[in-house]
Amino acid sequence: MAEQERLTNKERRQRGREERKRKAEEEAKAARRRRIISVLSTIVVLAIIGAVVATAFLGDDDVIDEAIVLNSEEITEAREAAGCEVLAEQPEPGAATHFPNASAPPADQLYAGVRPAHSGPHLEQTLPIIRRGSDNQLDERGLLHNLEHGSVAAWYDPEQLEDGIKDDMEDWSARLIESGFAEPRAGTGIYVSPYTEPGITSGKTIAFRAWGFAMDCDEWDEDVAYSVVLERYGSHGIAPERTFAPFPEELLRYEDRDVEDTSTEDAPVGEPTETGTPTETATDGAATEEPPATEEPTTSEPTETTS
Template sequence: MAKSKPNKSEPVAGNSRRDKLASLEAARKSEQRRRTVILLSTCLVLAALLLAYPVYLFAQDARMRSASIAELGLSPAAAACQPVQENPATGNQQHVADGTKVNYDRLPPDSGAHLNHWAPFAKKFYTAEERPVVEELVHNLEHGYTIAWYNPDMPKDQLKDLEWIAKTFNGGDYVKDKFIAAPWTPADGKAFPAGQNIILTHWYANPQDPGNAATQKGVRMGCGGVSGQAIKDFMAKYPSTSAPEPQGG
């Protein structure tokens, strides 16, 4: 009986296995290539972002450095700034010993008893960790400073605006640059009024008769946000020369 010849169109078992393995290997390599492309693309995107962020910060810093105080922060209306309040001042030339806790009539204070020394002239912006005691800063008020007491929990972008505003007073002008931004917390005695994050204070005295305690005033203005224009206007109305001792500090 004659043997039948194999049908050439039927796959041989060995070839079928090789084809299957080759197909799996091709699929594996394709997946590897896809993952490599994704990984490289992700790395390129991350590298671009890492390079772009310092460039953005540099551009932002350059813009802020060149801005005038009135251009920084919100408008007075957008910052919800309240009308200025003037009250009789207290504590003219009344010094207390270090470590003394003064109970001020208004918080944050705009006048009152204070330490015999004041915060450095060159420091314009304080964080909660480095801020001098309140009684030291009140001495700065007596020497003509405007203090922007701020809520340290305020939005970070506005806090940054306030820091930039403080930097505009680093020009070294002894008379015009008497400005300090300092944090105020409930631990200092009382929380800010609802809706306010900034309170500007100044200890006013008549420039023609600065030692007359009867005419001295504690001046304050609260704002819900940071406004360079509001600070500029406040300091124009109550300059450092209108203080009990404008030559000190």
């Protein structure tokens, strides 16, 4: 106190300026620290959110990084164990008919046989690719157009499906789509959807569908599901516009037999119905005679994909 009293006014003003400068510098440093902490916190939060979103969207086991190799004899046994029945192996007559989305008849008027349908008149627009399946029942009429382009679908009865199987099915479809079993611009991919209206006609839990192919099973078996894709997806199937989806040969195969690429063959097709607008009935524009649709269950052995 005595020392301050001895300071001149000039010295006191100088000390005041120095003190204010020191406090201003300390406040500036504190503000910089707060900004740095805020930026780092934001980065950490965004990184966590990104990781959560990536995990939810991509999954942990998301891409086929090594070829899936199946054995046809083991698949036959797996299909039998899963209670699988092949209900159809040829498309329905009039299957190539397209309807405008706004004026298409309801599915119950279009499809009188096996449900969900495997072929038949359908909407003129395909459904979008749905990576991990749909929680709501997809429009059967729209999905048939996707099947016409070489897609494969796995429908399920949610009331009969065991806990956890829905996630397994969605993981299966996501893995295939991310690995190359999808052509979004063509509406070709792997689809998973519940089916409650009117319900799977066979009364089984799982209904595999590709164009002209229907196989229903009592339970989900992933190897069986892969075998359907191997035999029916894209250029391995008989869909009229299957050339939209070349089969990724390096990712999925049998170890004991070949599955033929059918791209250059005429697809078995039916005659257009009286309503709707017929489309081209074969990949090369040439129509072929329609073999009769198979309505009775056949053996559950893996089938050759040549038409």
